[in-house]
Amino acid sequence: NAGVTQTPKFQVLKTGQSMTLQCAQDMNHEYMSWYRQDPGMGLRLIHYSVGAGITDQGEVPNGYNVSRSTTEDFPLRLLSAAPSQTSVYFCASSYEARGSPLHFGNGTRLTVT
Amino acid sequence: DAKTTQPNSMESNEEEPVHLPCNHSTISGTDYIHWYRQLPSQGPEYVIHGLTSNVNNRMASLAIAEDRKSSTLILHRATLRDAAVYYCILRIPNAGNMLTFGGGTRLMVKP
Numbered sequence: 001n002a003g004v005t006q007t008p009k010f011q012v013l014k015t016g017q018s019m020t021l022q023c024a025q026d027m028n029h030e031y032m033s034w035y036r037q038d039p040g041m042g043l044r045l046i047h048y049s050v051g052a053g054i055t056d057q058g059e060v061p062n063g064y065n066v067s068r069s070t071t072e073d074f075p076l077r078l079l080s081a082a083p084s085q086t087s088v089y090f091c092a093s094s095y096e097a098r099g100s101p102l103h104f105g106n107g108t109r110l111t112v113t
Numbered sequence: 114d115a116k117t118t119q120p121n122s123m124e125s126n127e128e129e130p131v132h133l134p135c136n137h138s139t140i141s142g143t144d145y146i147h148w149y150r151q152l153p154s155q156g157p158e159y160v161i162h163g164l165t166s167n168v169n170n171r172m173a174s175l176a177i178a179e180d181r182k183s184s185t186l187i188l189h190r191a192t193l194r195d196a197a198v199y200y201c202i203l204r205i206p207n208a209g210n211m212l213t214f215g216g217g218t219r220l221m222v223k224p
Contacts, residue, residue, distance in 0.1 A: 104156035
């Protein structure tokens, strides 16, 4: 089982550029989410989805868009990158969030110059 | 929002038990208590979770206070590979039961 796969592993962007961080899971999980982790900090929830076609905002959604057209994929789009979005991004999935463990990808390290 | 409080760091000697405390005094009656750990340069890894009763698995034990306002993660014999940041977390209300991560406890294991 591949689990949760994130691509790319590393990315450098210039201010104002856009890009999409990819996340795919092969466990048929309904719930998927995106977190960001700034240096020395815990994870903060950006957006989440409780099923295909359903998304909602988390704690820090500004500057990011998501969509969920399939159960497997949950891409995160940066519309116009800013240096404040320099961070490590983690995607996670689970069957149902409250009682089931989250499975995390290995992260995408993004630098915006 | 239900929040958790953990010490910033703890030290342990290799092969000794480690007790990592967590306070969650505003926990609601239906919140599960989750523990994750994060090794350097990796994504968080699930350790254990529970609701009311103490829980055991191959990685650790979770002791939950009777009033559920605190819990303790127990690593029975710390190894160097257990050096990580340990997060005690609850769900985010009104956010699809997603989990909110605080600062965690950095566990250092001395040989």
